[in-house]
Amino acid sequence: MSEFVALRLREYRRLTQDGVLAVGVLISLVFLGFFVVYPLVKILSISLSSEAVAVYQRLLAGRATGQVILNTVWMGLGVASVGTLLGFLFAFVQVKLDAPFKRFFHLIGILPIISPPFAVAMSVINLFGRSGLITHRLLGIRYDIYGLDGLILVLSISFFPVAYLTLLGMMRALDPSMEEAATSLGAGKWRVFRTVMLPMLVPGLASSFLLLFVEALADLANPLLIGGNYTVLASRIYMAIIGEYNLHAGAVLSVILLLPSLTIFFFQHYWVSRRSYVSVTGKPTGYGHPIRSPWVKWPLFALCALISGLILLIYGNIFVGAVVKVWGINYGLTLEHFHFVLFGYGSKAMTDTTLLSAIATPVAGLMGILIAFLVVRRKFMGRSLVDFTSVLGLAVPGTVVGIGFILAFNQPMWGGLVPKLTGTGLIIILAYVVRSIPASVRTGVAAMQQVDEAMDEASTSLGASSATTFRRITMPLVRPAFLTGLIYSFARSMTSLSAIIFLVTPRWRIMTAQILNEAETGRFGNAAAYCVVLIAIVLSSIGLMYAVVGSATGAERLIET
Amino acid sequence: MRRFIILFAGMLILSLLLGACGPQATPEPTQPPATNTAILSTAVSPTVEPTATEKPVTGPLTVLCGPQEDWCQAAVAAFQKATGIETSYVRLASGEAVARLQAEAGAPTFDVWWGGPSDGQVDAYTKGLIEPYVPPNAAQIPDVLKDPNGAWTGIYAGALGFCSNKGVLDELGVAVPTSWEDLLNPKLKGNIAVADSRTSGTAYTFLYTQVLLHGENGAFAYMKQVDNNIFQYTKSGSAPGTMAAAGEVAVAIIFSHDCVKFREETGANLVVSFPIEGTGFEIGAEALIKNAPNPEAAKVWMDWALTPEAQAIAATVKSYQVPSNPNTPVPAQAINLSQVNLVNYDSIAAGKAKSALLDRYAAEVREGAAAPEK
Numbered sequence A: 001m002s003e004f005v006a007l008r009l010r011e012y013r014r015l016t017q018d019g020v021l022a023v024g025v026l027i028s029l030v031f032l033g034f035f036v037v038y039p040l041v042k043i044l045s046i047s048l049s050s051e052a053v054a055v056y057q058r059l060l061a062g063r064a065t066g067q068v069i070l071n072t073v074w075m076g077l078g079v080a081s082v083g084t085l086l087g088f089l090f091a092f093v094q095v096k097l098d099a100p101f102k103r104f105f106h107l108i109g110i111l112p113i114i115s116p117p118f119a120v121a122m123s124v125i126n127l128f129g130r131s132g133l134i135t136h137r138l139l140g141i142r143y144d145i146y147g148l149d150g151l152i153l154v155l156s157i158s159f160f161p162v163a164y165l166t167l168l169g170m171m172r173a174l175d176p177s178m179e180e181a182a183t184s185l186g187a188g189k190w191r192v193f194r195t196v197m198l199p200m201l202v203p204g205l206a207s208s209f210l211l212l213f214v215e216a217l218a219d220l221a222n223p224l225l226i227g228g229n230y231t232v233l234a235s236r237i238y239m240a241i242i243g244e245y246n247l248h249a250g251a252v253l254s255v256i257l258l259l260p261s262l263t264i265f266f267f268q269h270y271w272v273s274r275r276s277y278v279s280v281t282g283k284p285t286g287y288g289h290p291i292r293s294p295w296v297k298w299p300l301f302a303l304c305a306l307i308s309g310l311i312l313l314i315y316g317n318i319f320v321g322a323v324v325k326v327w328g329i330n331y332g333l334t335l336e337h338f339h340f341v342l343f344g345y346g347s348k349a350m351t352d353t354t355l356l357s358a359i360a361t362p363v364a365g366l367m368g369i370l371i372a373f374l375v376v377r378r379k380f381m382g383r384s385l386v387d388f389t390s391v392l393g394l395a396v397p398g399t400v401v402g403i404g405f406i407l408a409f410n411q412p413m414w415g416g417l418v419p420k421l422t423g424t425g426l427i428i429i430l431a432y433v434v435r436s437i438p439a440s441v442r443t444g445v446a447a448m449q450q451v452d453e454a455m456d457e458a459s460t461s462l463g464a465s466s467a468t469t470f471r472r473i474t475m476p477l478v479r480p481a482f483l484t485g486l487i488y489s490f491a492r493s494m495t496s497l498s499a500i501i502f503l504v505t506p507r508w509r510i511m512t513a514q515i516l517n518e519a520e521t522g523r524f525g526n527a528a529a530y531c532v533v534l535i536a537i538v539l540s541s542i543g544l545m546y547a548v549v550g551s552a553t554g555a556e557r558l559i560e561t
Numbered sequence B: 001m002r003r004f005i006i007l008f009a010g011m012l013i014l015s016l017l018l019g020a021c022g023p024q025a026t027p028e029p030t031q032p033p034a035t036n037t038a039i040l041s042t043a044v045s046p047t048v049e050p051t052a053t054e055k056p057v058t059g060p061l062t063v064l065c066g067p068q069e070d071w072c073q074a075a076v077a078a079f080q081k082a083t084g085i086e087t088s089y090v091r092l093a094s095g096e097a098v099a100r101l102q103a104e105a106g107a108p109t110f111d112v113w114w115g116g117p118s119d120g121q122v123d124a125y126t127k128g129l130i131e132p133y134v135p136p137n138a139a140q141i142p143d144v145l146k147d148p149n150g151a152w153t154g155i156y157a158g159a160l161g162f163c164s165n166k167g168v169l170d171e172l173g174v175a176v177p178t179s180w181e182d183l184l185n186p187k188l189k190g191n192i193a194v195a196d197s198r199t200s201g202t203a204y205t206f207l208y209t210q211v212l213l214h215g216e217n218g219a220f221a222y223m224k225q226v227d228n229n230i231f232q233y234t235k236s237g238s239a240p241g242t243m244a245a246a247g248e249v250a251v252a253i254i255f256s257h258d259c260v261k262f263r264e265e266t267g268a269n270l271v272v273s274f275p276i277e278g279t280g281f282e283i284g285a286e287a288l289i290k291n292a293p294n295p296e297a298a299k300v301w302m303d304w305a306l307t308p309e310a311q312a313i314a315a316t317v318k319s320y321q322v323p324s325n326p327n328t329p330v331p332a333q334a335i336n337l338s339q340v341n342l343v344n345y346d347s348i349a350a351g352k353a354k355s356a357l358l359d360r361y362a363a364e365v366r367e368g369a370a371a372p373e374k
Helices: A002-016 A019-047 A051-061 A064-096 A102-114 A119-128 A133-138 A148-173 A176-184 A189-218 A221-226 A233-243 A247-270 A294-323 A336-342 A347-377 A383-395 A398-409 A425-450 A453-461 A466-477 A479-495 A511-520 A524-549 A554-560 B002-021 B034-043 B050-054 B069-083 B094-103 B118-126 B136-140 B166-172 B180-184 B201-227 B239-245 B256-266 B295-305 B347-364
Strands: A324-326 A330-333 B061-065 B087-091 B112-117 B153-165 B192-195 B230-234 B251-255 B270-273 B281-289
Touching: A019 A051, A019 A247, A019 A347, A019 A383, A019 A398, A019 A425, A051 A247, A064 A102, A064 A148, A064 A189, A064 A233, A064 A294, A102 A148, A102 A294, A102 A479, A102 A524, A119 A133, A119 A148, A119 A221, A119 A294, A119 A524, A148 A189, A148 A221, A148 A294, A176 A189, A189 A233, A189 A247, A221 A233, A221 A511, A233 A247, A233 A398, A233 B094, A247 A383, A247 A398, A294 A324, A294 A336, A294 A524, A324 A524, A336 A347, A336 A524, A347 A383, A347 A425, A347 A466, A347 A479, A347 A511, A347 A524, A383 A425, A398 A425, A425 A479, A453 A466, A466 A479, A479 A511, A479 A524, A511 A524, B061 B069, B061 B094, B061 B295, B069 B087, B069 B112, B069 B295, B094 B112, B094 B118, B094 B201, B112 B118, B112 B153, B112 B201, B112 B295, B118 B201, B118 B281, B118 B347, B153 B166, B153 B201, B153 B239, B153 B256, B180 B201, B192 B201, B192 B239, B201 B230, B201 B251, B201 B281, B201 B347, B230 B239, B239 B251, B239 B256, B239 B270, B251 B256, B256 B270, B281 B295
Parallel strands: B061 B087, B061 B112, B192 B230, B192 B251
Antiparallel strands: A324 A330, B112 B281, B153 B251, B153 B270, B153 B281
């Protein structure tokens, strides 16, 4: 026993040997504990407090409560299925088809990552709604897009890049020799696909499915806009907080939303993703033989082109909405919406959001890489706990993060040592960082696992300190991943709505919250202009990164994969 | 590698700089320049007691704004220009506002509540969230448009009505509705929009009008029948009008002046009509928030908002309510309230009944569609 303790102590001493690194690590850990774990604990304790009993009673009495949960589940299942299929199609075409426009398809496949909330839903209502340009004006029908079907369409388009990127990476890593072996044993293409390729992709498909399910559950923007009277948990939490400012009801509903999200996410994280059949053999891998049969190739190509066209139409329509007088009614050109966003009332939202995101991005990036370093390169007790905590920010729905922040920080703590954070810009930055850290950690972990530890060891044995090694060896090697993480963080912060909607104040205007405001009061032109400006800011930040740092960076990897 | 270090250092420095100047922009009350004081004393009407003008009133002032976004923006900009008081606003629906004030009781974010049906202000006053204050200019406002106890003062008035998209109605083969009963037409199923009475003052006016017409039980029976035809309950009272303008629904139950606004703004084929049985109306009110962080600035705002100059701003952003100050010119587009059959809507009684009626509304009409706990 004493030996065990001594060993553990030695591990910690090794961690603290190096001042700079130790401080960085300590800050990251304190941050995770204070801003990720503590708010969740607060939500749990309030949802179990005696005041919450009344909320449970009324929830159980209301006949619609079960319906809301059921609605949420159906939506999650629908989005997970359709989104995974879409992702699979795009990845398959990318890897297995020898067809033109593949680069274009790839860009379409990642475009939704940078899209602001509401953009897709607004455009879809405008195109396919009851008075939609296509459904009503072109086809003459009054199609009711509101509800489950509209939600599945909009959310699948918004989130399928998750499935696409997962499956793309997996398909590229598949060892083509397996397929070659099957083919040379006489199996036809279809049989190879069915019995060799598909089984090897099962973990990827399952993990896409589960991730999309969790993302769909967490989404707030789309149910508000295109849900009609189809209420899901996220929109109901929004009503509880915004409409009644009932924090107890918010906490209880958050726990109901949190449990399935966490369960599924960690099932995915710890079980499915470990059952990978991807074989890194060290042997040269190729992409195998592309499919040449025109009967398979062209229908797949056509389907992919059709869907890409639809996505392009939906995004293009947002630009149309931003430059016409009244979207859907009066198509006279105007610049007044852009004027409103760029120079008028909206300009403060634009600068505020960019400023807060720009502060949050490097903080999240640096902490993410430090945590990744800690998890991959250092052994100590509680390492898996750190790993777990760092991805929590991804598994916890944004609305829950927001409510947790209100509950935890709406009064001064420790006798005023920590001031009341709600109402400040700082709390929005903190929410952005919490939401961005997981992506930074994950890209960092993936990159560090690929770098042989021998290089670190060589540096250390030549006398470099741990901090020097981190700075001179580890950091340069994981630079592309670090930059990818930065870009993701920035894009994620700029487009984040659910986490900050309960935290915005009159002093700090946030673009996504303004978009909600404009869309809710029917000023779709301004909302569309906000969306276009937001997309432009994110794209130019990627471009800036690309221009400054040049090739072999995260920016390039994001675009070319 | 070097480029990378430069970039990274740059980002860090940038973030530090931004971080350093970020918070400064927030809490410090800015001392207005001497010239602003001069503007202030001329802009505020001479009836203000001398104590108010002796020491300069400074910002920041935070307004809880009830009317449409663009009116809020225009009013805040004009007030800042006239007084030099740094002002920001948040637009909240009436029920949202009461919920928020209740949650923040003791330490409110807001100084003054400006606009939205006075039922909401009465409800808040009953709950001890309003500090009575009679601005000097309230002397110019007719008695029917202000609270005898001085809890709130009216800034405009308007009537509830139907806002129909004629094109959609024609497609459905339904005539423009002219009675509350017309809304029960099965052909209108899924084609009527109204806000949620718990968040929206507009929609509460709709509910309380039914109470006046049918008695409480009859009102809920009616609300449940209409519920069959409702497409969506929105958060904000005027939002259904934008759905009608876009042709997503046939009829919106909103304040008639909002319908005129949407018609002018969008050019959509919108028709305003009123129920023959009689309809409710609102007195858009302003009130001082209890324990407001900056009550002095709030009082300057409240007095300013009653001046004809301030009230004339509404028409410039196409908000055609009837202004409460008789000296404010009534816009030509305003609905002539004397030609509408109005129910005898007592907003003080309506406000006092609000909490209980909404509990019943939540349980019987909207059960489970939003959080049930009050």
